[in-house]
Amino acid sequence: MAHIDLTQMGAGQSGKVISMQGGRGMMAKLEALGIRPGVEITKVSGQIMRGPVIVRVGNTQVAIGFGMARRVIVAVEV
Amino acid sequence: MKKILLMGNPNVGKSVIFSRLTGVGVIASNYPGTTVEFSKGSMGSGEQKVVVIDVPGTYSLNPTSPAEKVAVEMLDKAIEEKDSIVISIIDATNLERNLNLTLQMLKKDIPMIIVLNLWDEAKHIGISIDIEKLERILGVAVIPTVAITGEGIKELVNRLDKAKKGQYQYEDKERWHEIGNIIAEVQLIKHKHHTIGERLGDLTVHPWTGIPIAIVILFLVFQLIRFIGEGLIGYVFEPIFENLWSPIMMALSQLLGGQGIIHNILIGQLIEGEIDFGQSFGLLTTGLFVPIAAVLPYIVAFYLVLSFLEDSGYLPRLAVLLDKIMHSVGLHGMAIVPMLLGLGCNVPGALGTRVLETKRERFIAATLMAIAIPCMAQIAMIFGLIGKYGARGLFPVFGTLFVVWFFFGILMNLVIKGESPEIFTEIPPYRLPYFGALLKKVFMRIKWFLKEAIPFVLLGVFIVNILYALRIIDFFGRIAAPVITNILGLPLEAVGALIIGFLRKDLAVGMLLPLGLSLKQLIIASVVLTMYFPCVATFAILLKELGIIDMIKAAIIMIVSSFLVGALLNLII
Numbered sequence: 288m289a290h291i292d293l294t295q296m297g298a299g300q301s302g303k304v305i306s307m308q309g310g311r312g313m314m315a316k317l318e319a320l321g322i323r324p325g326v327e328i329t330k331v332s333g334q335i336m337r338g339p340v341i342v343r344v345g346n347t348q349v350a351i352g353f354g355m356a357r358r359v360i361v362a363v364e365v
Numbered sequence: 366m367k368k369i370l371l372m373g374n375p376n377v378g379k380s381v382i383f384s385r386l387t388g389v390g391v392i393a394s395n396y397p398g399t400t401v402e403f404s405k406g407s408m409g410s411g412e413q414k415v416v417v418i419d420v421p422g423t424y425s426l427n428p429t430s431p432a433e434k435v436a437v438e439m440l441d442k443a444i445e446e447k448d449s450i451v452i453s454i455i456d457a458t459n460l461e462r463n464l465n466l467t468l469q470m471l472k473k474d475i476p477m478i479i480v481l482n483l484w485d486e487a488k489h490i491g492i493s494i495d496i497e498k499l500e501r502i503l504g505v506a507v508i509p510t511v512a513i514t515g516e517g518i519k520e521l522v523n524r525l526d527k528a529k530k531g532q533y534q535y536e537d538k539e540r541w542h543e544i545g546n547i548i549a550e551v552q553l554i555k556h557k558h559h560t561i562g563e564r565l566g567d568l569t570v571h572p573w574t575g576i577p578i579a580i581v582i583l584f585l586v587f588q589l590i591r592f593i594g595e596g597l598i599g600y601v602f603e604p605i606f607e608n609l610w611s612p613i614m615m616a617l618s619q620l621l622g623g624q625g626i627i628h629n630i631l632i633g634q635l636i637e638g639e640i641d642f643g644q645s646f647g648l649l650t651t652g653l654f655v656p657i658a659a660v661l662p663y664i665v666a667f668y669l670v671l672s673f674l675e676d677s678g679y680l681p682r683l684a685v686l687l688d689k690i691m692h693s694v695g696l697h698g699m700a701i702v703p704m705l706l707g708l709g710c711n712v713p714g715a716l717g718t719r720v721l722e723t724k725r726e727r728f729i730a731a732t733l734m735a736i737a738i739p740c741m742a743q744i745a746m747i748f749g750l751i752g753k754y755g756a757r758g759l760f761p762v763f764g765t766l767f768v769v770w771f772f773f774g775i776l777m778n779l780v781i782k783g784e785s786p787e788i789f790t791e792i793p794p795y796r797l798p799y800f801g802a803l804l805k806k807v808f809m810r811i812k813w814f815l816k817e818a819i820p821f822v823l824l825g826v827f828i829v830n831i832l833y834a835l836r837i838i839d840f841f842g843r844i845a846a847p848v849i850t851n852i853l854g855l856p857l858e859a860v861g862a863l864i865i866g867f868l869r870k871d872l873a874v875g876m877l878l879p880l881g882l883s884l885k886q887l888i889i890a891s892v893v894l895t896m897y898f899p900c901v902a903t904f905a906i907l908l909k910e911l912g913i914i915d916m917i918k919a920a921i922i923m924i925v926s927s928f929l930v931g932a933l934l935n936l937i938i
Contacts, residue, residue: 298571312429316789319424321462323541335572338689339698339788346458346490348794350685352697352787 289365293340293356296330302363304328309358317359320349328361366450366526368416369408370443372436372470373454374463375422376678376793378482380404381512382454383419384802386522393809396421401435402719404809408522424462426469430722443475450476450528452521457487457494457509460552464544467503471531477505478528480521484509486794491555499551504532513799566795569679575686582679583705590666590709591741597662606642606658614640614650630830643869646833652826655869656819660710660902663741664814667709668807671702676798681790688788694774695781696721697788700730707734709741711903712814715910724915725783729774731907732919735899736926737770739870746874747891754884761888761938766895769930773922826901829868838864852928853889854935856880866894868901885938889931896927 290305304326307317321344322328331341331348340356342349351359369386373379384391387406396403404419423436443449453470455463460481467479481487481494500507506527510517535543568574614632621628623635632640633647642654674680684698691700699720707714714734718727739747751758778785832838842860849855849863858880866873877890898920899907908916 315425315427316429318541319427319429319465320789320791321459321465331567332571334685334689336689338572339685341570341685341792345461346492347462348792350681350688350698350788350790350792352688352789355787355789 288362290360290362293328293330293342293351293359293361294333294353296361296363298330298332300363301327301329302361305360305362307359309355313355313358321345321347322349322359366415366448368418368443368446368449369525370418370420370439370449370451371454372420372440372451372466373422374424374456374459374466376791377422377454377456377463378512379422379454380419380806381799381802382452382480382482382510382518383417384799384805385512385515385518387417391805391809393813396435396439401432403435403439423466425466440470440473440475444473450478450525452478452480454480454482457481457483458490458492460492460494461544461548464547465540468533468535468540468544471503471505471533474530476528476530478521478524479503479505479507480517481507481509482512484517485511493553495551499547502533502547502550505529562795570682570685570792572686575682579683579686586670586674587708590663590670593666593669594663594709594741597665598658602658602662606654611640617649626834629834630827633830646826646830646868648823648826648830651868652823656815656902659742659869660712661811661815663710664713665807665811667706667713668810671706672803672806673798676796676803678793678795681792684788684790685792693778694733694771695729695778695785696726697785699788699790700726703730703734704738707738707740711735711738711740711899712906714738715903715906716814718910722786723783725781726785728911728915728919729777729781731911732777732922733770733774735903735907735919736773736896736923737766739766739895742871743874743895746871750874750878751884751887751891758884758888761934762891765892765930765934769896769926773926824905826868829901848928852935853893853931855886855890856882859890862890862894863897866900867898870894870900888938889934892934893927893931896923896930898923
């Protein structure tokens with residue numbers, strides 16, 4: 288297991304959210320869309336040149352800006 | 366029961382259920398003091414009439430955006446007023462995430478009924494939910510529905526008076542844990558693989574395939590909008606004005622004696638003894654023709670196509686693809702909405718800035734849209750004017766506007782204080798829109814546009830008439846003349862076009878036609894006309910959306926930048 292952030296994941300790769308490093312507002316936003324420690328998360332795609340990251344949590348796809356995605360830490364199989 | 370609130374996460378089919386429950390007479394309005402829009406309608410009749418409110422979608426009762434704040438305020442107000450109920454609409458394919466909001470609402474002092482919408486889709490992807498068990502746990506009625514086909518709506522209506530307060534007790538800190546327990550009790554998921562549709566859907570967000578697909582889709586969208594808009598103008602609105610309204614106005618003109626101040630205000634100037642709806646400038650001629658026959662058809666076409674893109678789920682994907690580009694001008698991907706709208710008509714473009722959360726973003730988006738995005742009617746006229754020169758004429762015009770958009774966007778992003786938030790949005794699965802709800806939405810938006818825009822256009826025409834009668838416009842024309850001739854290199858007659866451009870940009874471009882301008886002059890005039898000021902309808906909406914101080918700032922940016930760019934073009938071409 289290795290700890291990386293969402294932007295470092297490859298498209299199609301899955302992992303488990305370990306932590307989110309941000310203020311209360313950001314935590315509340317992420318949590319409202321089901322992204323919180325302990326959940327399974329799959330990266331659908333990233334965009335070129337530090338564009339937003341798209342992830343799948345449960346049956347929801349979420350687009351997350353690059354800066355925010357960098358602060359979501361995920362444990363993945365190496 | 367007096368009031369029903371429809372509440373739920375965004376993209377759960379709330380507005381489809383709203384449109385199923387309500388009849389005619391639905392209105393869209395702004396929540397007081399905000400730019401958040403919501404719809405209101407009614408069901409039942411006579412004594413039993415109940416108000417139904419489509420509350421803006423929210424993910425939780427701890428608001429993180431203006432729309433969510435409005436949702437929470439509406440709920441609190443309904444609790445205070447008593448005699449109201451909440452229908453909590455849950456996306457059955459996302460039970461866990463949706464229960465978060467429902468559980469928060471269950472703690473509130475208001476009767477509730479739960480709808481599990483998208484029931485068919487949940488079954489289709491292998492999710493089964495034990496409804497009876499869920500009802501027992503939460504203590505309120507749970508009704509599965511497929512809003513698009515109408516399945517379950519009748520049962521929902523029949524059981525509305527069974528709405529009651531929930532009995533589910535839990536500690537707030539343990540909410541997600543509790544939700545996990547409920548899910549374990551009631552939900553069973555048979556794992557299914559990606560469908561072909563989902564794989565195709567994913568292609569639209571991968572950068573290498575998504576961008577070419579986006580270009581094709583946008584091209585088709587504009588063709589369709591032009592087709593619908595021009596069709597409505599050519600076959601419906603213009604014939605109505607020319608054949609029905611024109612004779613009435615001519616009769617009125619004769620009644621008023623064909624001249625005088627009242628005649629000039631109501632009818633305007635007769636052009637070669639006839640009413641010219643584009644040039645006469647009377648309140649009842651140009652004042653009505655512009656918003657109804659020239660702008661409205663494009664509004665109808667645009668809202669139809671945009672609502673389709675919205676409801677099908679493509680818009681958020683386009684926003685993701687373009688997010689990076691938008692960041693360079695201090696906006697995020699969702700700002701593509703006002704820009705796209707502005708290309709059809711700047712009026713809905715100005716209204717479209719509402720999708721943005723902060724004042725800073727709305728100011729940048731509105732100013733950029735007004736300054737560098739010509740509307741469809743104007744684009745058509747520019748093509749007519751310099752199309753014959755081909756790329757040699759068109760490229761400098763649209764290339765300049767493109768550079769202007771980036772340059773002033775980057776500049777505003779640097780100069781204006783504050784940060785712009787990053788994109789963070791749910792990307793709903795592709796769905797075929799439900800046309801009943803779609804048409805209702807389009808209809809509401811159009812009604813709203815007519816109510817907001819027409820009085821302002823009339824006021825604008827009225828003011829221009831007064832200024833004209835008092836010779837104030839002449840005065841400004843004479844002051845501006847040296848600037849226009851010396852710095853921009855345009856003939857004196859172009860002053861007239863710039864003044865008319867305040868009312869109708871396309872018409873102003875058309876007025877350049879008989880002046881016999883050189884290609885260089887045509888390019889400069891087209892660019893300056895696009896940039897220098899929004900048309901009166903856009904101006905009125907921008908004034909409302911931005912407030913007077915920001916509008917003055919935006920106007921100064923527009924006037925100064927248009928003359929700078931015009932002068933620069935005059936030097937380098």
